[in-house]
Amino acid sequence: MELLFLLLLIIIMALALGSGFPVAFALPGSAVLSIVIAGLCGYFFENDPSAYFHSGSPYQWLSAGVTNLRGVYWEVERDTLIAIPLFIFMGIMLQRSKIAEDLLVTMAQLFGKIPGGLGISVVFVGALLAATTGIVGATVVAMGLISLPAMLRNNYSPSLATGTIAASGTLGQIIPPSIVLIILADQLASATDQAGSIRKGLYKASTGEISMPSVFDVTSTSAGEMFLGAFVPGLLLVALYMIFILALATFSPKTAPPVPYEGRMDRDFWLKVIITLFPPLTLIVLVLGSIIGGIATVNQAGAIGAAGAIIMAGYRQTINNPKQAFYPAIIMFISLIIISILLYNFDMNIKSIKNVNEEIAIYIGLVATLSLVISLIWSGWRLLDVKKTLNGVMLETAKTTSLVFIILLGAAMLTAAFRAFGGEDLVRDFLNTLPGGFWSKFIMVMIVIFILGFFLDFIEIAVVVVPIVAPILLADPSANITAVWLGVMIGLNIQTSFLTPPFGFALFYLRGVAPAIVKTIQMYKGVIPFILLQLFALGIVGYYPALVNYLPNRVSYLSDTAPPPKNPKIQYCLEKFVSDKLSLVNNPTIMALKKSKEINFTLLPNDLEKKTLKSINNGFVAVSLLDEISKAEELLNQASSNYRPKLFKVRRIEQFDREIKQEIKALNNQIEITDSNQEVIIATLNKKLENLKLQSNLLMSQIPNTWDKDYQTFNKLVKNEKLLRSKYRRSSDQFYSGVQDLLMILKGNQKFYSLENRLNNFKNKLLSDHNNTKLILNEIKNLSKELSSVDDGGKMKSYLRKIKRKIKKKTVKIDRVMKDFDNLIKIYNKKAKWLDKADSKLRNQVQSLLNETAYTIGSRNQKKLPRETALFIAKCNSGHKDISLNF
Structure with a gap:
């Protein structure tokens, strides 16, 4: 019966959304209504309010919904969402201050003479606005008002013109900083914990071992990593748009003719280009660069962006008074340079002043900081005074932020109701029964998200669908995907929701500002190629996960907080790096080891001599073990091609059997608590029990007779490889630490x-x-x-x-x-x-x-990964390594 109420939940939600009822109230309202109705029906028809729930009672599930709701804003560690109002403020401020308009006009003049140049300039500006604002509605409206008339006036195809503007406006959803990426990071952080528990349970059920090695853990993600991961896919999408427009203009010049600039490209023109382009590019570098460089968190970067937007809007709104317009910006720029120089050269901690120079530096820093604050206040005062810009921006920021957070809160209630009626188990069972392993599940999820994009907003998809499907996909060991890759893939998919009719929001925004001469059907036709390009980009990123994973790995491994060389998750790649290095002709490590045989250690005391010789011998052992590891890995790969299908088949059978055994256990409990006088009910339950036992026996009979032997044979190969790697690590550590101890004695x-x-x-x-x-x-x-x-x-x-x-x-x-x-x-x-x-x-x-x-067989004993090693490991760990053979 719980499936009936699950269907009721979906119907109530669909009717509420379809009737135009606010999403913020439709999500929690449908959840509360369905739980209350199910509780009342259980009370009246079964004399038990919890009868029609998957587990628990209506009160428990309402409480769970409130707990989920509180978790959105109450948990101290969950501060990712603080960045949302900051980036919204930055975007609306830049849009209201006409900076977007300046960019579009200038870029159109710059690229107009190229075939399709006007369209390319729209994409270019869309990418810049995406990296500074991330507000789709504002970007589409701004570009529609400015560029669309110019494109139509210059004989651009209405379909191409509207498609280009709508698609370029949606770039803000994938190019960081992006609100959807922040929301996805928040949702995936919770999903990762669930996925970790699922994978540990799977490992225990498959191997019988209580604890799972940490190297198999599911790694979480953050908004900063999501920004880094989405950066290259975002640029890929921009490149695809530009290539498409350029190719179309080349083969069909009538659709996108060149538009030469009628004025002179003199000194004043290039000065205007610099003044228009430099501030937004500087803001992008400050916001994204501070995140990528590890200088600032996403929240701090959001504050930097908001402050930069105030300064930029301040001089743009007073551009009619050029003498004083740039004063606050100049003061801020000089202050930032002074502060940067001081931070680079001095320890700017008041408590640790050591000399007069540091004291003077701190006083100068205080003056520079005060100047920076004054420039912000000055710009803010201008925005209050001129056209009441700051009032309008604050009001719009409050509205948009409230909308996002209320939907998040409503989705928290909806998730509880969905789980109350067994929806999560239903989705998991459906996905796990699909043939084809992880990729069939993943493709199915992507198709569902794409279809939902026709009807739902990106926030609703992110907060309703992701918590349900993400733990299932992340827990699967056959692909062992990263949370950041899954988040970017979902983000790219969600981006299509702005373009897909009938509820493509970018189409609605553009329809509102497009002239009547442009037909709605032309707009629909115009976005189809760009939807296909988005799906093509989705396929490229899916096939090459390094496009997402490499940059976060690179930043992580080169940062001050990089994992130590002995971190379990990097050992495989570290050993591969060392093996590749040692395979080179005339490798310095091999030559140094051979040369060590000629060193006269008889000068040392007997005990120290023996210890040193043993350490050096461990170096030779470590080198030989790397060759053995390569051979063992090759044998394992050869055996896995035949073993993997058998393993997949047996694990599926065992999984289904575990589910049947859980049902058998539940039926036995139900029979025990049923009154002995109710013979008909007991007989029915016993009949179900016998059928389940028959199903279990039938399933287990499908396991091949040779399975135990095959499992033991393959497991020996796995254990042999693990043993060799363990011996290598021990030998390399003993070699380096032993020789290092001798050097410390000599140095002392x-x-x-x-x-x-x-x-x-x-x-x-x-x-x-x-x-x-x-x-x-x-x-x-x-x-x-x-x-x-x-x-x-x-x-x-x-x-x-x-x-x-x-x-x-x-x-x-x-x-x-x-x-x-x-x-x-x-x-x-x-x-x-x-x-x-x-x-x-x-x-x-x-x-x-x-x-x-030091950086080969001694790598594990270093305090930090050297740059060359870190870059190799970043690349090596960017792919998805199948670990299902260990389960």
Whole structure:
């Protein structure tokens, strides 16, 4: 019966949306109504309000909806959504200040003489506005009012003109900073936690092991990573639009003729181009560059963008008074340069002032910061005074932000109702039963999102569909996709919702400003090629996941907070990098290892010599293990081609069997609590139970007889590869740390030699003041600390402890104390003797060995990944590695 109420939920929501009822109230309203109706029906027909729910009671699901709703704004860690009003403010401010209009006019003059140049300029400006505003409605309306009349006047095809403007206006949904990317990042962060739990359960059910290795964990994403991931796909889409317009204009000149600039391209023209282009490009660099460079979070970048928009709008609104128009912008620019120079050269922390120069730098920084604030206030005052621009922008920002957040809150309620009636399980079971594995599930989800785009807004799709399907797709180990790639793919797909009739919002915006001569059917025809281009871009990004994953990986691995070289998730790629390096002819690492055989380690004490030789031998072992790993991996890949279909078949059977066994368990519980007098009900339940048991037996009989043998054989190959990798890591660590320890001993010789005078002074105090227990014990304590840094074997410290025990006795026998001291001195002299010889003859050779192996077999022992290694790993980890063979 719960399916009936799930259908009721969807019908109520569809009727509410179709009738024009506000989305913000349609989503939670349909959720509350369906839960209440299901509870009342259960109470009246079954005498149990929870009878028609998948699990739980109506009160619990209403409470769950409220909890979801509270989670949107209450959780302290969930601060991603703070960036939304900041970017909305920036976009509306730039649109209201006529900067978009300036860009369009200037670019049209610049590119007009090229075939299709006017259309290309619209795409170019659309991309710039997308990177500064991200507001689709404002962009489409602005470009429709300015460019459409000019394109029609110059004999552009109405279909191409309207299609270009509508498609270019939607670029703000995928080119960062984008509101939809922020919402998707927020939704995917929650979905990742669910996916991680699902994958751990799958691993436990498949292997029987309680804990899953961390290398198989589902990685979360953030708004910053989403911005980085969407950057290249956004540029790809811009390039496709431009290539299409240029190709169409070349093969069909009548559709997009060139429009030469009638004026002169003199100094004033190029000055105008610079003044028009430079501020928006600077703002893009500041906003996106600060995120990409790891300088600012998305929220901080949003604040930078909002402040930049105020400055730009301030001079644009007072352009009629050119002498004073640019004063605030100039002050801000100079202030930023001064602050940047000071931050680069000084520690600008008031609490850590060390000298007069730093104090002066902080005072200058305070003045520059004050100047920056003054420039913002000055520009804001202008916007309040001129046409009340700031009032209108604040009002529109509040309206748009409220709309986004109210839909988010309503979707939180709807998600709870959807789960209450088993909708989530229904979707998961449907997707998991599709033949073809992950990609069939993924394609089905993409088709559903594309179809929903015909009727729903991007926010509704992002907050309703993503929480349901994302955990299922992210949990699948056969593709092991990243959350950022899934988010960008959904973002590209959602972008089509602005162009697809009948409810394509970009079409509505453009229809509102287009002249009557342009027919609606022409607009529909015009967007079809661009929808196809968007789907083509979706296919390219799906086939080459590195287009999304590489940039976030690159920024992550090159940042100050980069994962350490021993991080489990980068070991496979790190070993591949080392293996590729060692395969080169005359590789320095191999040559250095061979040369180490010629080093005369007999100068060292026996125990240290043996330890060092063992460490160097581990280096040779590590190199040979890399070859073995390559062979084991090749064998594994060969065996997996036959094993993978069997594994996929058996795991599907086992999954279905687990679901049947859960039903059997539920029926057994129901039979136990059913009154024994209700024989008819018990008989019906027993009949269902027998049918389920038959289904289970039939399913399990479909597992091939050779499965256990095949599984064990393949599992041996998997374990062998894991064992070899584990041995390599252990051998490489032991090699590098052992040789490094020797170098530290040799480097500490000066400190060791300086102890001679210290020991002689201690001897004199023992002879003269041995009865002054407090003084001698204090000396022993200080000397022990000094010995800790140079006495690698601890032998000298052991004699020092013996002296300490004898000094503490009531009667100090100085002859016995001095005997222990003499033994300490003998050890010191012995070490000083070999250390002096070893340092002069071994130190440079050992240092050279470490230098040549540091970034190959010694990589794991470094504090941070070197640039070359980090870039290789970023590229290596950009693809999707199938890990299903481990499940």
